[in-house]
Amino acid sequence: MFREIAITAFIITLVVLAVHCIAFPANKKRCPFGDALRRWSPVSIFRKIIHLFTLLLLEQKLSLLGVFKKLLFLLALLCFIVLAITGFYPLLVMDKHIYGYFVMVHATFAPIFAICVAILAILWARNHRFNRGDWPLLQRIIERVTLRKWFDRLTIPSGVEGLSAEEAAEKSVSIAQKITFWLIIFLSLPLILSIVSSMFPFFGTYWQEFLLAAHRWTALVFAIIAVIHLYLVIRTQLK
C-alpha cells in the first residue's frame, strides 16, 4: 500500500508544483503570465536552466559564513537526493525493500545529512522564525480551516487586507518556505530516531516493524515537504 500511496503522493506534489509554477510564475515582470509562448520558448528554458545551475555556484559577495551555509545547503541537497533515490527507488520502482548497495549508500549518506540538517537548523532557524508580519496571513490560513470565531478575537490589525493579491501571494510563498523549513526540522527527528533506535537491542520484531514503517512514512512526508521547500527556495532565488 505504501508504494501506491507514495507514488501517488509524489505525482500529485509534482503536478501541483508544476501547475503553481505556471499559474504563479516566479518573475512576472520579465515573464508576464499571458505570454506563455515567450516563457516556454527553448531559449527561455535554456536560460532558466543556466540560472538554476548558477544557483549552485558560490557568489563572491558571500561572507565566509554565507559560503559555509551555502555549501552546507548544497551538501544537504546532495545527500537528500542520494537518500531519496536509494530509499525510494527500490521500493517504488523495483517493489522491493531497500537492499544491497542501496542500503550501504543510504546508510553512508544518512549521518552526513543528519549533520547538515542539524547545523542548518541552527544557522537558518532565526531567518525562518515567524514574525509579526506573517501573522495576518497565517491567521487567514488558519481561519479558513477552523476556529474562525476564536481567531476573530485574536485578530491583529496589521492590514493583510491592505496587501494586493500579488503581494499576498509573495508573502504566502515566504510563509510557506518557513512552514516547510520548520516541518523539515521537526520531521527529521522521527525520521532519524525511528531508524537509529531500531539499531539498539531494545525493540522486538513488532516494534522493529513499526519503527521501519514509521521511518518509511516519515521519509515520504519529509521528502514531499523537502521538495516543496526546495521549489520555494528556487523561486525565491530566481527573483
Place this chain on the structure above:
Amino acid sequence: MKKGLKVIGVLLYLSAAFSVTAQAGEKLLGDVSDGSRAASHHLIYLYPENQDGKKGSKIAPDAKPLLPFSTRWTCGECHSYNTISSGWHFNAVDANVPPGRPAQPWIYVDPTIATQIPLFYRPLPGTYKPEQIGLTSRRFTKLFGRHMPGGGAGELASKEPEQVVREYISGKLEINCMTCHNGNPGQDQGSVDGYAVQVVRENFRWAAAASTELAAVRGSAEFMPDTYDPFMPEPPENKRLVPPTITYKENIFEEDNKVFFDIVRKVPAERCYFCHSNLYLVEKETEKWSTDEDVHLMAGLTCVDCHRNGIGHNITRGYEGEPNVSTNPLAAISSCEGCHLGEKSSAGPEAGRLGAPVPKHPGIPPVHFEKLSCTACHSGPWPAKNTYLAKTSRAHRLGTINVNKSPDALPHIVAPVFARQRGIYKAPYYLGRPVYTVITDGKIAPHKLLWPAFWGALKDNDVKPVDLELVKQSAGKILAKEKLPLSGDWPKLTTEHITGALKALASEKSVEGKPVYIAGGKLYFLDETGKLNQEENHPAAQPYMWPIAHDVRPAAQSLGARGCGDCHSTDAPFFFGSVAVDTPIAAERQAVKEMVGFQDIDAFYAWAFAFTFVFRPWLKVIALGCCALIAVVLLLYALKALASVVKVLAERD
C-alpha cells in the same frame, strides 16, 4: 439371453469393484484412535509370512520350523500396513511422492575406487538413483537397510531370476514397527545380533523379530545356497553354514500363545537417534557427555512432539513451506514459526504451542527474517573460521558394530555451510524423468555438504555415474596400488591415477560417453591428446547440500546474541568462513571456498557491508547527537513562539 448375461456381468463387475473399494477404505481396529491418551495394551498373536508371501499360521513356541513374526501380518492385523507403508520413512521409492526439501542422501563410499556418491530414490537434483551405479534394491537394502526402518527399497520385488531366488531365502525387509515403537529397552538396532547385523546378513525376514527383546536370530541367509528353503529347512551340506534361525525367549508366550509387545505411540527420542544422530568434530573431545542436546529435548519435548503423523505415517518434517508438498494437516504449524510465531490469520492463537516462547528478537531488523531461516542463527554447531567434519548415523553407521571412530573416516561431510536454500521440490514425473517445480524462499540456512567423488560418463554435457563393478574392474586396478589409510580417509590420489583410470574406462565399450572423474567440485577428463584437463563449475561436480535443522540452540546461544558482529564483521564465519573442499586428490586437499560463495551474494558486497559495521557505533552517536541539537533548536524556538503568543494574548487583554 445374451443381453441378460451382459447385464449380470456388469452387475457382478460393479459389485466386485465396490467390494474392493470398500476393503481398501476399510479401517482396522488400530487405524483410528478412540481418543484415549492412555497406552494401548498390545497382547497379540504372532503371525509369520508363509512361502507364498501371505499370512501364515499363528506362531506357537513349539512350531516347526519356527518362523519370525511378520510385522505385515502381526501388526497389520489391527493397523493398515499398506497405509503405513505410504509414510515418509517408507515411500522414497514411490515416484509420485514429491521429495520436498533436500534431505540427507544415502552415501555410497568406496575408497578403493575413490568414490563417495550421494544416492537417493527420491528425485532430488545432485543425487543419483542406486540403479545408476548398479545397485539393485536388494544390494541397496543390504548396504543401507541398517539405518532404515524397513519398507521402501527393502520391499521392492526383484526382477532378475537369481535375485528372486535370493529374495525367497532372505525375505523382504518389512517395515520394522519396533524400530520406533518398541518401548522396551531391549530393542536392539545396532549391536552384535541386532537389526543392522541381520540386514547385513541378508536376514531380511528375521531382522524385525531379531531387533526385539522377544527373540534372537542366529545364522545368515547371505551364504545359504539357492536351494535352501527357509520354510522347509534342511541342514546345509556345508556344515560351516548356519541357516538363519529364530529362537523366541522363554516365557514370552501366554497360554493362548499371545505375546506382549511394549508398544509406545509416542516414540522416545533415543529411537529416532539411532538413525538421526549427528556428530560434529568441533573439538577433539566428541564424547556425548561433552556436547549439548537440542534445546527442545532439554525443555522436555521429544522429537515426535513436533514431527507428528497419523496412521499414514506421513510425518511432518517441520520445514517452512512444507504444506506445499505435504498432505499432513499439521505441516503448516509444525515448523519453527508454527509453534513460536503461529499463524497470524488463524481463528485461534497458535503461537506458544507446546510452551514455545514467542521470540522478541530485540534489535534484529525484520529483513533478517526474510533472508534467513530460523535455523541460520539457531541450529547446528556455532560456525568457526573453518567448517567441521560431521558424521551422521546413516552416513557413518553410527551406533552399529565396528564403526570406524576416526575423525577422517569417509564419507567426508562438512558443516555448517551457510548457503542459500535450493528450495522445495515438487517433482511429478513426465516420461520417466522428474519435472521439477521448485518452490524457493531464497533463505540462507546452515547446511551439511558433501563433495561428490565418482567416475562418470559425459554425454551431452550430462554426467551419469559409471556402474561400480565396471569401475572396480577397470579403474580399480590402477587405484588398487595405492595404500588405503587405516583412518578410513581417502587414498592419496594423483593426477596419474586419474589419467590411468580414465584411460582404462575409455577402453570399456559399455561406458556410454566420455569417461570423467568428478571430485572436489571439478570435472576431470582427458582431452584429444590424452592429457588430463579439468573443468570447474560443471553442474555434476557441484556439492550436494541438505539443510541442518538440529540441534537447536537457545536464544542466548544463537548467532547475533553477541551483537551484529557475529555475522557482520569482516572475518565473520557466516560470510567469510572457509568451506573445506573435500577431494581424494592429494595435491588439492587444502582447497577451500568462501562461505559467501554459497549464498549467491557478491563477496565484495558482503565484505563492504560488514565493513560498514565498523562505523555503526559512530553512526549511532552522530545521529543521536544531531537529534539532540535539532531538538534543542525546536524547543528553543517553540518556547520563543509560545512567548510571542503569550505576549500577543497579553496585549489583547
